[in-house]
Amino acid sequence: MDNGQPTNNGRTEGPVFGPYRQGVLVKPYERLNRDHVKWLDDASLSILNDPGIWCYNERAANLFKAHGAEVREEQEASGSFFWRVSLPQGLVRDAVSKAPSRIILGARKPENRLLLDAEVPRVYFGTGSEANVWLDVRMEEFVSVDDSQVKVKVPRFRELRGDTTLLSRAARLCEQLEHLDFFIRPLNIQDPDVTPDNHDVNKFFASLNNITKHVQAGLTRLESLKDVIKMAEIIAGGREELRKNPVISFIACVFKSPLQIVDETAEKVFAIVESGLPLVISSSPQGGSSAPIQEAGMVAQINAEILAGITLVQLIKQGAPVLYGSVPVRVRLDNLFDLYGCPEFNQYNIDCVQMARFYKIPCYSSAGVGDAKVPGMQAVFEKLFTHLHMAMSGAQYIHYAFGLLDRTNSFCPVQAVLDNEQIGKIKHCLREPKIDPSITADMINIVKKVMASPHRLFARHARKAMHAGDISSPYRFEAKDLEDKALENAMGYMNQKEKEPAQHLDQTTVDRIFNEIPGILPGLRQVAE
Amino acid sequence: MDQQILLEKIAFNVMQGRLEAEDEGFDEGLEGKPAVTELVKEAIRDGVDPKSIVLEALTGSMEVVGEKFESGEYLIPDMLASAECVGVAMDLLSPYLLKAGVETKGKFIISTVKGDLHDIGKNIVSIMLKGAGYEVIDLGADVPTDRIVGAVKEHQAPYLGLSALLTTTMRVMGDVIEKLKEEGVRESVKVLIGGAPTSKEFADQIGADAHCKDAFEATNILKTMAH
Numbered sequence: 151m152d153n154g155q156p157t158n159n160g161r162t163e164g165p166v167f168g169p170y171r172q173g174v175l176v177k178p179y180e181r182l183n184r185d186h187v188k189w190l191d192d193a194s195l196s197i198l199n200d201p202g203i204w205c206y207n208e209r210a211a212n213l214f215k216a217h218g219a220e221v222r223e224e225q226e227a228s229g230s231f232f233w234r235v236s237l238p239q240g241l242v243r244d245a246v247s248k249a250p251s252r253i254i255l256g257a258r259k260p261e262n263r264l265l266l267d268a269e270v271p272r273v274y275f276g277t278g279s280e281a282n283v284w285l286d287v288r289m290e291e292f293v294s295v296d297d298s299q300v301k302v303k304v305p306r307f308r309e310l311r312g313d314t315t316l317l318s319r320a321a322r323l324c325e326q327l328e329h330l331d332f333f334i335r336p337l338n339i340q341d342p343d344v345t346p347d348n349h350d351v352n353k354f355f356a357s358l359n360n361i362t363k364h365v366q367a368g369l370t371r372l373e374s375l376k377d378v379i380k381m382a383e384i385i386a387g388g389r390e391e392l393r394k395n396p397v398i399s400f401i402a403c404v405f406k407s408p409l410q411i412v413d414e415t416a417e418k419v420f421a422i423v424e425s426g427l428p429l430v431i432s433s434s435p436q437g438g439s440s441a442p443i444q445e446a447g448m449v450a451q452i453n454a455e456i457l458a459g460i461t462l463v464q465l466i467k468q469g470a471p472v473l474y475g476s477v478p479v480r481v482r483l484d485n486l487f488d489l490y491g492c493p494e495f496n497q498y499n500i501d502c503v504q505m506a507r508f509y510k511i512p513c514y515s516s517a518g519v520g521d522a523k524v525p526g527m528q529a530v531f532e533k534l535f536t537h538l539h540m541a542m543s544g545a546q547y548i549h550y551a552f553g554l555l556d557r558t559n560s561f562c563p564v565q566a567v568l569d570n571e572q573i574g575k576i577k578h579c580l581r582e583p584k585i586d587p588s589i590t591a592d593m594i595n596i597v598k599k600v601m602a603s604p605h606r607l608f609a610r611h612a613r614k615a616m617h618a619g620d621i622s623s624p625y626r627f628e629a630k631d632l633e634d635k636a637l638e639n640a641m642g643y644m645n646q647k648e649k650e651p652a653q654h655l656d657q658t659t660v661d662r663i664f665n666e667i668p669g670i671l672p673g674l675r676q677v678a679e
Numbered sequence: 680m681d682q683q684i685l686l687e688k689i690a691f692n693v694m695q696g697r698l699e700a701e702d703e704g705f706d707e708g709l710e711g712k713p714a715v716t717e718l719v720k721e722a723i724r725d726g727v728d729p730k731s732i733v734l735e736a737l738t739g740s741m742e743v744v745g746e747k748f749e750s751g752e753y754l755i756p757d758m759l760a761s762a763e764c765v766g767v768a769m770d771l772l773s774p775y776l777l778k779a780g781v782e783t784k785g786k787f788i789i790s791t792v793k794g795d796l797h798d799i800g801k802n803i804v805s806i807m808l809k810g811a812g813y814e815v816i817d818l819g820a821d822v823p824t825d826r827i828v829g830a831v832k833e834h835q836a837p838y839l840g841l842s843a844l845l846t847t848t849m850r851v852m853g854d855v856i857e858k859l860k861e862e863g864v865r866e867s868v869k870v871l872i873g874g875a876p877t878s879k880e881f882a883d884q885i886g887a888d889a890h891c892k893d894a895f896e897a898t899n900i901l902k903t904m905a906h
Contacts, residue, residue, distance in 0.1 A: 604817070605802035610763060612756040613696065614703055 167254055170263040171331050171363075173274040174577040178507075178544030181500045187508050190501070193450035194457055195239045202236035203409045203458055207416035213465050217241055232410075242457055245464040251510040253428055253471045255332065256395035258385065258653075259362040263395065264332060264547070266473070266512035271544025273580070275537075275573050276332035277324060277566070278516070278549030278558070280368070284310040284320075284337060285555060285562035287525070289638050305637050307524055309560070312337035314344065314356045314671055319648075321360035323563055324552065326647040327570040329577060332364040333357055334401070334549050336561040341671065348669030350374035351381065354398060355663065355670050358385055362653050366430070368401045369418050377667045379425055384662050385655065392427075399428035401475065401514075404462070405455040407435030416462070423466040430514045431459035432475030436488060437498065439481045445494070449501040452478045456502075460511065473547060475514040476502030488557050491520030491532025496539040503543040515545035518569055523556040525565045525637055534572060541576050564637065567644045571626045578622045654678040682727050689718045689736035689768070694743055696760025698767055705757055715764040719771050729775040733812070737765050741810055748895070758895075759803065762810025769809060783814040784905065786836040790827050791820035792851040797844035800874060800894075804840060807894040813838070813901070824851065828858045831868050838901065841887075843874040852877075853885035869904055871897060 182190070205211045205221075211233035215221040220236040251268040264274055286308040294300035310316065317337045324330050335353050344352055349370040357365045358381070369375055378398070386392035400422045404415045422429045433455040435441035437448040456474055463472045478498035482489040489495070499515055506513035517540035520532025540548050550558065551573060553566030596611045615621050626643065629635035654660070657677045664670060680688075695704030697714035713721070722732055744761040747753040769776075769783075776783075787808050791801050798820040809815045818830055831839055839859075843849040852872050859865040872882050873891040882890035888904075891897040 605798075605806060607759070607799065607802050607806070609756045609803070610696070610698075610760040613705070613760060616754065616756060617703070617705075617707075 167263075167265055169261040170254070170265040171261070171274065173264070173272045173331060174541065174580050175270070175272050175582055176542060176544050176580045177582075178271045178503075179500070179539075179542040180504055181497065181543075182504045186501075187504060190446065190449050190453060190505060191508065193446070194454035195237075195242060197409070197450060197454040198237040198242060198458055199239065200236060201409070202234055203405075203411055203455075205233040205235045205411040205416075206413040207411055208233070209420060210411055210416045210462055211235060213462065214241075217245075217465055235411075237458060237461065242461050245461040246457055246509050246511070248464045248468045249460055249472050249509075249511050250469060251512070253473065253512055254396070255364040255366075255399055255428060256386065256392075256397045257362060257364045258358070258397055258655075260395070262331075262363045264364055266546040268507060268510040268512045268546070270546075271507075272546060273541050273544060273548060273577075274331035274546065275518075275541075275548045275551040275577075276330060276334055276364075276366075277320075277336040277552045277554075277561075278334045279336055279519075279554055279561070280338045281336060281554065281559050281561040282312055282338050282340065283556070283560040284312050284316045285524070285560040285565070286310050287562065287564050287637070287641065289641065303638055305524070311340050312561070313341040314339045314352050314674055315341075317353065317356040318360045318674065318676075320553075320561060320563060320566075321357045322652050323566065323644065323648060325361040325363065325653050326650050327552065327566065329570050329574040330363070330552055330566075332366060332547070332549075333361050334366045336553055336566075343671055346371055347374070348671075351377050351667055351669050352671055352674065354378050354381060355667075356674055358382070358397065359655050359660065359674065359676060360652055364399070365397060366399045366401060368403070369422070372414070372418050372421055375418070375421050375425065377669070379427070381663055381667050382427075384659060384666070396427050396471075399430070401430040401432050402459075403432045403434065404459045405433045407433060407440035407455060408451060409455060409458075411458070411462075419459070419462060420466055423463050423470045423472075426467075426470070428471040428473065429463065430473040430475040431456055431463060432477055432514065433459065434477035434479060437478065437480040437494060438483070439486060441478070443480060443494070445497050445501065448478050448498050449505065452476055452498070452502060453505050457509070460509075472511065473514040474502070474506035474509065474511040476506070477516045477550075478502060489521065490557055491522075491535055496536060499536075499540055499545075500543040503540070503545040507544070512546040514547045514549060515540055515543070516550045517541070517545075517548050518551035518573075519554045519558055521557060523560070525555070525562060525568060525640075529555060529565065530568075530572075533569060537569075537573060538576050538579075541573075541580055564640050564644050567640045567647070568627070568636065571640075575622065575625075584620065651679065652676065680721065680725070682722075682725065685718060685722050685725065685727060686732065686736045688713070689715060689722065689732065690740040692718060693737060693740040693761050693764045693768075694747075696744075696757055696764060698760070698764050702760075705753070715768055716771070719768045723771065723775065729772045729779055730781050732768070732772060733776070733781070737768055738812065741765055745895070745898075755803075759806055762806045764810070765812075766806060766809035769812070784812040784901075785814065785838060786816060786834050787813040787838040787840060787901075788816045788818065788827070788830050788834060788836045789840040789842070790818035790822040790830075791842045791844075792827070792848055792855065793821060793823050794851060795843045795845055795848035796820050797874075798842070800844070801840070801842040804842070804873065804891070804894045804897050807898060808840075808901070811898045811901075824855050824858050827855050828862050828864070831859065832862065832864055835867070837868060838904075839868050839870050840891075840897065841870065841872045843872075843877065846876045849874065849876050849881065850885075852887065856886050871900060873897065 522529035
């Protein structure tokens with residue numbers, strides 16, 4: 151297969167892929183029944199036919215037309231032209247069926263690769279967004295006005311502008327977070343020397359030189375794609391090696407909701423798909439403004455947008471690895487901002503996971519983001535509410551899951567550490583049950599043994615399960631006394647983790663990258679010791 | 680088997696918390712190999728001095744287990760498994776130790792008070808103290824005050840441990856102490872109390888000698904009392 155991905159678009163068992171991260175295999179919670187899925191599928195295909203899509207990219211319009219879509223040029227009130235595309239149901243169904251159901255996302259370390267299989271609800275969690283702000287936290291001591299002997303430590307926050315140094319630091323920290331499976335640059339780089347021309351090479355290099363897990367990002371400029379791929383090829387060990395082990399992949403929000411294909415992003419989709427590297431077709435309509443707020447309307451529309459995007463990908467190159475990227479959000483009715491961490495967010499997102507499963511395409515989903523601006527009770531509520539539900543849904547690839555605050559506007563490293571603990575507990579909670587006749591027979595023996603002992607105490611028999619890793623640990627950041635020290639303890643833990651040696655690329659690789667790829671900031675030149 | 684090797688094997692298996700051959704240890708790959716029960720029986724059969732089994736194989740290894748628990752390497756089930764090994768070894772050795780004139784660290788009567796059926800904590804203390812070399816006389820749970828005081832008198836025990844989990848039954852501990860006074864044995868026995876709702880303040884209030892927040896504190900307090 152020319153893209154190096156497993157040949158599974160025929161839905162056959164793939165070869166043995168070698169090591170990959172285990173994630174957590176869940177029994178999916180399904181909100182929709184079969185009829186719901188069918189009605190939503192019908193609704194999406196109906197929307198794609200009429201009113202169809204507003205395509206602002208000529209190549210895409212022509213490609214759709216060449217495959218049987220009805221395309222006509224129209225003019226907006228503003229005077230600009232676009233192509234109105236009515237996609238026939240058969241065209242969409244046929245194209246979507248060509249998308250692989252199983253995709254490998256590579257990594258610098260083979261054991262960090264990810265195996266995404268639309269028919270296997272194996273869940274991975276990673277970072278997301280491209281926040282402008284790094285939220286720095288420090289604990290400051292305050293003295294009681296009533297009693298100077300009483301002192302409390304309170305978190306103080308400072309907003310820093312995202313840059314390459316902080317993005318590198320985020321990647322280094324994320325390397326150390328054991329429950330983080332992949333890295334989407336969580337921070338926008340705004341160094342004075344970063345321009346639109348070198349933005350992509352710097353964000354990919356700052357990430358790839360500090361983490362051995364899968365790295366994913368959007369592409370700022372189409373012209374940078376060549377250099378980004380060259381960098382990844384140097385790291386992976388060559389052109390073919392990169393296709394077999396795609397250490398990077400891309401996200402393209404080709405649809406501007408409602409139902410408009412963006413000209414520039416469509417060009418990126420063409421180029422990325424032609425490169426053979428995996429791509430997320432992501433759509434993020436806002437229920438109540440750019441999509442209906444009602445569950446049925448939101449899911450019908452976002453599903454239509456993603457299906458049209460996937461159709462485009464498969465028309466460009468049949469069998470191209472693509473993820474069903476659903477990021478449906480709800481509007482706040484008081485200020486029209488996104489509202490995360492609310493019941494509708496879960497409903498929309500769980501439905502999309504089911505739709506992706508129906509089409510047998512791995513799902514890129516979202517969880518762990520909320521309105522809270524700082525770590526604390528609200529953040530925990532919003533994150534747990536979505537982390538748990540989306541993991542239960544069986545989404546293969548859950549982004550936004552670490553460190554995001556203030557919707558998607560801030561990345562807070564200590565919040566990422568808190569999220570890591572929370573996600574670890576969720577992964578443990580959703581593990582497959584260990585129950586079979588031989589295990590129940592063992593349990594009967596233990597019960598008999600204990601009942602025959604003087605104290606009838608099972609503690610000693612907990613050891614086997616403890617040593618097998620079946621027993622979870624207490625909350626890592628708990629306090630011993632009448633106080634909440636989660637944040638303070640998480641900061642201590644983060645400081646320890648940040649002292650671990652960085653997993654930089656070796657000298658030869660870094661030298662080659664700096665020699666062959668222009669625009670990388672000299673400050674990022676760090677090599678493995 | 681060479682006696683020294685046998686003693687070392689017993690000590691090793693105590694640290695591994697392996698009571699019988701079928702038990703797994705803290706480390707992997709030990710299942711099926713002789714454990715404390717089999718090894719102690721072999722030592723007795725081979726005529727190994729029971730006192731050296733206690734001193735060289737049991738006491739030192741339990742100290743190592745305690746250190747491992749303190750450092751966080753071992754958790755409570757590991758500690759209990761080791762203590763249970765020592766307890767069983769002591770049961771096997773007891774007739775021989777008696778014959779050799781070796782004494783235990785003292786009799787410790789333990790009981791959950793009247794009205795309270797909760798005995799997990801009491802059982803853990805019981806296992807740990809037996810593992811630490813005390814002769815533990817466990818009266819069980821929901822034990823009437825008269826029976827507890829009667830046992831103290833009958834065994835002339837220097838230590839009494841009282842346990843309660845309920846706020847409604849903890850006050851019975853005070854009744855036991857009052858009864859000990861009435862019977863004229865309060866001065867001859869140290870009373871240690873424990874259980875979730877109890878505290879140091881409560882121990883002082885009812886006139887107990889010590890409050891133990893857990894089994895490990897109980898062993899430490901007993902060490903101090905012995906000195």
